[in-house]
Amino acid sequence: MTSSHVPAAAPAEPIGVAVIGAGYWGPNLVRNFQSSSAFRLRWLCDLDVERAKRVLGGYSTVQTTADLDEVLADDQVRAVAIATPAATHLPVSLAALRAGKHVLVEKPLAASQAEGRQLVDEADRRGLTLMCDHTYCYTPAVLRIREFLHAGELGDVHFFDSVRINLGLVQRDIDVLWDLAPHDLSILDFVLPPTVRPVAVAAHGADGIGAGRACVAYLTLQLSTGAIAHIHVNWLSPVKVRTTIVGGSKRTLVWDDLNPSQRLSVFDRGVDVATPDEIGDELRRDMMISYRSGDMVAPALTEREALRTMVEEYARAIHTGTPALTDGRAGLRVLGVLEAASRSLANGGTMVQLAEA
Amino acid sequence: MTSSHVPAAAPAEPIGVAVIGAGYWGPNLVRNFQSSSAFRLRWLCDLDVERAKRVLGGYSTVQTTADLDEVLADDQVRAVAIATPAATHLPVSLAALRAGKHVLVEKPLAASQAEGRQLVDEADRRGLTLMCDHTYCYTPAVLRIREFLHAGELGDVHFFDSVRINLGLVQRDIDVLWDLAPHDLSILDFVLPPTVRPVAVAAHGADGIGAGRACVAYLTLQLSTGAIAHIHVNWLSPVKVRTTIVGGSKRTLVWDDLNPSQRLSVFDRGVDVATPDEIGDELRRDMMISYRSGDMVAPALTEREALRTMVEEYARAIHTGTPALTDGRAGLRVLGVLEAASRSLANGGTMVQLAEA
Amino acid sequence: MTSSHVPAAAPAEPIGVAVIGAGYWGPNLVRNFQSSSAFRLRWLCDLDVERAKRVLGGYSTVQTTADLDEVLADDQVRAVAIATPAATHLPVSLAALRAGKHVLVEKPLAASQAEGRQLVDEADRRGLTLMCDHTYCYTPAVLRIREFLHAGELGDVHFFDSVRINLGLVQRDIDVLWDLAPHDLSILDFVLPPTVRPVAVAAHGADGIGAGRACVAYLTLQLSTGAIAHIHVNWLSPVKVRTTIVGGSKRTLVWDDLNPSQRLSVFDRGVDVATPDEIGDELRRDMMISYRSGDMVAPALTEREALRTMVEEYARAIHTGTPALTDGRAGLRVLGVLEAASRSLANGGTMVQLAEA
Amino acid sequence: MTSSHVPAAAPAEPIGVAVIGAGYWGPNLVRNFQSSSAFRLRWLCDLDVERAKRVLGGYSTVQTTADLDEVLADDQVRAVAIATPAATHLPVSLAALRAGKHVLVEKPLAASQAEGRQLVDEADRRGLTLMCDHTYCYTPAVLRIREFLHAGELGDVHFFDSVRINLGLVQRDIDVLWDLAPHDLSILDFVLPPTVRPVAVAAHGADGIGAGRACVAYLTLQLSTGAIAHIHVNWLSPVKVRTTIVGGSKRTLVWDDLNPSQRLSVFDRGVDVATPDEIGDELRRDMMISYRSGDMVAPALTEREALRTMVEEYARAIHTGTPALTDGRAGLRVLGVLEAASRSLANGGTMVQLAEA
Known part of the structure; x- marks a missing residue:
């Protein structure tokens, strides 16, 4: 590609x-x-x-x-x-x-x-x-995010935070998790480098309105590197938010899908921690934290359906x-996380390990 | 008051x-x-x-x-x-x-x-x-939110979602939970009607940068009514977000603290579920969901430090x-949640019950 | 209607x-x-x-x-x-x-x-x-603005300010005035109460890029009531703005066509001047200015093409x-303003009176 | 510097x-x-x-x-x-x-x-x-804009458009022109390369509320290069806007003073017109227009009062x-434009030439 x-x-x-x-x-x-x-x-x-x-x-x-x-x-x-x-x-x-x-x-x-x-x-x-x-994987923004991450331009991924909330149709047969989270999970699957994979998931939710199924849900995924991914899906929000932040060791990327004039923003800002040498103690490590305050670049994206x-x-x-x-295997991986998340939701939010793909 | x-x-x-x-x-x-x-x-x-x-x-x-x-x-x-x-x-x-x-x-x-x-x-x-x-409890916005909630103007609270992220100083002695979540927890304590109280908390976090303590954390609180509260605190985000959404059965309120010209937005939009009568079955209930698409009002707030x-x-x-x-008791309640959240974080995100106040 | x-x-x-x-x-x-x-x-x-x-x-x-x-x-x-x-x-x-x-x-x-x-x-x-x-007259927003103004809900119109700028196709046969201003002029014609009419127009423009015709233009219209209307059209702006403000004696309305979640905002804020009585002198008048700082309402609009x-x-x-x-007569009125504006542009921005419709 | x-x-x-x-x-x-x-x-x-x-x-x-x-x-x-x-x-x-x-x-x-x-x-x-x-000339944003323009990084300036509107105090002794436009005029004077100077100004205004002086005003300045500058100042707007766009042949810069997280945006987007050779006719020129759709860079700015x-x-x-x-001479140049603008305003918007500085 x-x-x-x-x-x-x-x-x-x-x-x-x-x-x-x-x-x-x-x-x-x-x-x-x-x-x-x-x-x-x-x-x-x-x-x-x-x-x-x-x-x-x-x-x-x-x-x-x-x-x-x-x-x-x-x-x-x-x-x-x-x-x-x-x-x-x-x-x-x-x-x-x-x-x-x-x-x-x-x-x-x-x-x-x-x-x-x-x-x-x-x-x-x-x-x-x-x-x-x-x-969503075929939007110009997500294709570009995938390029950034696969090319290592963000460095190591530290966190992936996705919010997808809106006043949404309360579905008859499925909860908000199965309705909306497949979008975020398929994007996560698509953009993460192949070496970084979800290994466990916890889910919390609530059915405020008595709809008989979760209308608000939060998913937390442990990634194989120790990084964290988090997804907020919500049918009850009168404000629409579709924002994903991918924080990396070199750069951090923000995707705001509702801002057509600036969907992607790549920040050269962050917190650096120098690798402590072998005699580095706690105090030394604190000293080695520094902050970058660089420019932000919003890459030009073609508008294409x-x-x-x-x-x-x-x-x-x-x-x-x-x-x-x-392909079908990507679909399977997403189903694997959804099923585990549903189990977690039913069990009060316990962390559920994902089976090997 | x-x-x-x-x-x-x-x-x-x-x-x-x-x-x-x-x-x-x-x-x-x-x-x-x-x-x-x-x-x-x-x-x-x-x-x-x-x-x-x-x-x-x-x-x-x-x-x-x-x-x-x-x-x-x-x-x-x-x-x-x-x-x-x-x-x-x-x-x-x-x-x-x-x-x-x-x-x-x-x-x-x-x-x-x-x-x-x-x-x-x-x-x-x-x-x-x-x-x-x-x-934060003394900002004009939070004082107004408290009035709205205590007067029941939102109806029953369904969810409380707070995001407080920014490129923040990695603290030497405390993690992001203890640094930032006290703000959100004190606000939650302040604005909720006295009859709605947190009863349990789970926390997930990650230390992406090797700082030796969580730099990203997510708290989920069960409220005594079955509603959910969720707090996202993060030191590693190059974009600053300070947004709280309080979803209610009548109205939903959004507080965007970074938008001085429109900090509060009260939406008369939402999902209604009519109370099913005694013979209502599953199908009937689905039928009784409806959507309101009303105006939004941004109340005038005095700017006051x-x-x-x-x-x-x-x-x-x-x-x-x-x-x-x-008062001191409010401070105690916040400490109670923080300590429980720290225990949850240490135990992989298990839901920890809060002691009676 | x-x-x-x-x-x-x-x-x-x-x-x-x-x-x-x-x-x-x-x-x-x-x-x-x-x-x-x-x-x-x-x-x-x-x-x-x-x-x-x-x-x-x-x-x-x-x-x-x-x-x-x-x-x-x-x-x-x-x-x-x-x-x-x-x-x-x-x-x-x-x-x-x-x-x-x-x-x-x-x-x-x-x-x-x-x-x-x-x-x-x-x-x-x-x-x-x-x-x-x-x-544009048939957008839900403009139909609603027309209702507001025809019903007198803004009070007397004080100013109408419209900005329509974007990176636009430089047209071969017409300048930016004839390309973009018809939108704003037709909206102005459509929403103003029939008793308020443009009576004169001045236009300034520039052809920064050597395109052979104005690529940036500003129109100022005198209205029959002494109020002012102003239109900024621009092909050279990399940021897209489509915002119209209609200031009235009672309320002021902002239409931001690029904000689908809040296209219309009606502000109950403004400056009031009490009518000076017959013995009111200059000093008194200054005293009689006051400020309203009321709520803002964003009316719910149907999304409809x-x-x-x-x-x-x-x-x-x-x-x-x-x-x-x-109808055709509305089209004629817009042409009348466009022709007068072109004459003004050719004459260095002199104010050109509009013929009676 | x-x-x-x-x-x-x-x-x-x-x-x-x-x-x-x-x-x-x-x-x-x-x-x-x-x-x-x-x-x-x-x-x-x-x-x-x-x-x-x-x-x-x-x-x-x-x-x-x-x-x-x-x-x-x-x-x-x-x-x-x-x-x-x-x-x-x-x-x-x-x-x-x-x-x-x-x-x-x-x-x-x-x-x-x-x-x-x-x-x-x-x-x-x-x-x-x-x-x-x-x-305003000493804000980090304006100092940076001056650097950009003096270094020629935008290319030739095509237009300078500034909007400074808010619900403002109606002054007792001066109109909105003398109250607010000095900000924009001093910024214009400060950031333009010394070879580009205002040569004439026209002003239109209105006193919607019967305050006895203009509460809304529009200034159009002809620059010595044929470029245009335009300033909108307004005391009656319930929304606050402070945005300046400087369009150049190479890049275009947007300064949004109300967006602390992204005050400056420099767009590598625009319209290019290739220089027609000596036998180039009208048709050829049309053919030589092309569009750039490049990245946007938001330079990091220090926050400093x-x-x-x-x-x-x-x-x-x-x-x-x-x-x-x-210095005082900069203050004099601003006064020169203000006085000419007042004359224009009094004469229905005629273009008034500026005396040599």
Whole structure:
């Protein structure tokens, strides 16, 4: 990958694609597949076919159906994109894979890590692409953060703090953790250097309004280096905040997704601790702390819709047969943390170790 | 207390006062006692008498000394204000109380809850005022928040979320929890209605930079109503954030202390859940969630230095013999949470129950 | 018009419509006509028919053509929307009106006031709707500002200050005044109470970069009440600002279009001058100035695309035969100010009187 | 001058100084002279000696008097700082100069350019320092802007746009132009390279509230290079804005004085126009416009009180006998623009040429 976005797939015959699910997210997929020359959208499938028609509008040549089998039977459909409720990801994705289709699944990959693993195994067995639509990973800001961290430009990561709060739809089937934290967890998974991994997670939450599930939650992750990651997700905040701070030994980066004129700020400011030599005592160490007060740089970012880049990465993965940047395994890792966090939440916030990936 | 600030003490003979400690905070106390007609500043006392002279500057008639006993022997000194390191609060305050002086102590009240209790008991025994300088409680914003919450204008409190991060001085003797969280804990103690109290606390932290103590910490408090409070304190952030959100069943309040033109925002937006009747099932409850999207009001606040109001409250407490708004017991409650949080931090984040106050 | 948006047109046979011009703005009109049930989009017409096809994308049933006559000959086309360069507005609009079509024109209405008057007269003669797409007038914020001002909620207007600056495309054919100021002038025309009208205008500008036309310009308008309006438009600013302040005798309103969470702020703060009685002298008057420091209210606004509301207003005007909120006459008034401003700019900033509308 | 602040004066006998005027600004001068080792504050002089005493507070050794002659007769007073109303600057300053004292005068230097010239001439004749307290010029931000511009780092200046609006005290004796614009004009004078000078000015204003003088004003300045400067000053705005944009051919700088965490932002973004060769026609020129979209850098600035630096510069000028950075001549240039602007305002906004300095 070169600077700040995924390269376009080489020109080729457009890939026939079908979108499954015309609810909240489906229309975005429809729009982006339609505007990508790498794909040819053939179907929009929804149990409520009238809803699918409404999504396409009155001027479209794309076909609609309520019958998944009809879609899967279409030989010109080589790939599907699934935007149905999480509980249905397993059966729909499995059916598609078994019909020989490449699969892109809305986050979370499946309703559980066990289900997710079935999908990964099935795709592996068949040599098909399984990709998880971790949309935020394809924003110009997150792609750039990944570059910074993978290139070591922040130094060692000390902390990762993410806040994602807003007045949000209280979901019927899932709590705020499963609704919002997948975004932050997939970003964390995406930007951390491969050598730094979450090893344990604790979660606290509250259901202030009597909704029957947590509407506010805080996750604390221990990273393999001793660093800390923390995520605040909240459905009840009338102010919208989407800010992530990644503190490093050399620089610290702030991503404010609600400030389009300055989404990323990289601070050359911080606290330095000189390595104490072998005879350094407590007093010496205190003396060796110093402060840097340098400039801040806000790198220029191209404004580009994340889904457009995601769709191109799906095409690239299909064409090359190599894993997508956010492949099924990335989806599995996110599910692993979510399940552990749910266990912690149920147990009053105890720290839960994560299984080896 | 009437609207949004503490009433001025009735005119009376100024109270002779001495400030003990000419370090970071002492100069602020000096300045505010000097500008209050309720006090007459007689001494600035510091082991380093040259420092005390520098603080007063070259034009002052206030006396300096390195000898606490000299101050306490001065009959015209009826009150002291102690701004020395936390470890010395106990001996200095005890000496002052035993000399019959009223005592104002910098936060935290003492180095431990046990020490703090000695001070409270001593002051009680002698009928002297013991006050803790929880400065933030005397800002116009916090006084107003207290009014809102005590009057029930937010409805039931659902969550309290406070972020206090900045590039901060890594302290030699205490971690970030003991350095910064007293601010948030004293505010929480001050603004919550008396019927809502913290019952347990968990703390997670990290020492990214090898400073030998936590530089980043997250506190989660369970409140007696099932609501949640959360505090993020951090010495390593190059961006400064001081934002508190108090979410309630009727309204939600945001305090952004770094936005002088709009410190308080009260949102009439939120999520409502109608009380399900006795035959309400799960499905019904989902149906009964609704969203309010009302106006936001930013109440006009007077700009007034918090320390000025605090100093007036000290005078009021001395004159009336009634407890200060942030009396020794408030300081004790904050120490109780801090000690429990430290235990949790040492034990990997387990939830620690708080003793009854 | 009721609260804050234009009411939907009554259900009726959709109006056949054609969009002329597939350049910068055309695609937005295409999208909004397609999603409106009041219209049926039949044609997208552009001299470059390949561009028209690209705009529609590969899945559309809408017809394309490079031939305006073909569109005008279509009996099912009752209305057109013209988004071609300003210099062509006269011939294209006249042709459409003469073919009996209702006409919506991109701002500015025409290249000159004289041309604009031809269009207004032609539409009047034929009893057809002539509407100017002053898009900003249909934003929820501007509709609300209009309500505030028309209802007198700000009191007398003292000043109107608008800043619209950004790194903008230096246009080949027009200067920054004609490119950006039509937005502010149309808003001013739309929100001011009918009794308050611009009577004179002065303009200053500069062409820092040698572009051959003003890239920075400042307009000052005298209003009929003695109040002042001022507009700053600028193509060279790397920071984007879109802020309008309307100062009134009772309240002052700030519209920050780049702050989606708080676009409108209404301040109950200001300076009051009591009316001096007949014996009031200069000194007395000074005494009678006082300051209000009240709350600020940010009214809840629905997020709704302005073009969607504009398109509905076009349908309403056609169905009812009554003038659109931004009819041809509004377009004429804006052209009158623009022409006077250009004369002022050419004459070094002299104040130019506006002709009676 | 080296990086971003005026160097401290060499250690020497402190200069005896008196502050004349204990009104709005005097207390700030008192505080800063007291904390400077270069000065010894001997007097605070005010016609209302009780006010002077209140300013000093109850703990000060500084003398007060209502008698200017008493101050000027004190041989140990070598310098005065005058913070009385503008109308009295001439007599008070002349008296001080004639008594052989160095003079620092609050802005504006005097009530008219003619009066100001008397002061400059008198100081020249006597070889005394005459300095104007253009406080903003000594902020770290403005000192840095001056460095940027003098070093040519922005390239040619295209525009200078300054907004200084707030709910302000409506002054009894002067309009908003004379109250607030001296700040912007002194900054403009200070930061522009010496080769770029204002040559003409136009001013528009309004007195919305019937205060008897302009409460809102806009100044447009033509610069000698053809560039434009514009200043908006306003007493009636409930929102406070203090933002200056300096647009250059290479970079553009934004100074937001109300954003302490990012006062300066330097954008490497802009519009480039390649120099057309001799046969370049209009069309070619259009083709040669291009856009840069580079990073933004927010330089680290030390937080330092401007008055402290100003006071040090006063000491430096006295010690060295060289002109202060903001000497009497700078004050004269600002007065020249103010007078021309007042003439323009009185004549409906005509462009008024500035006399050669």
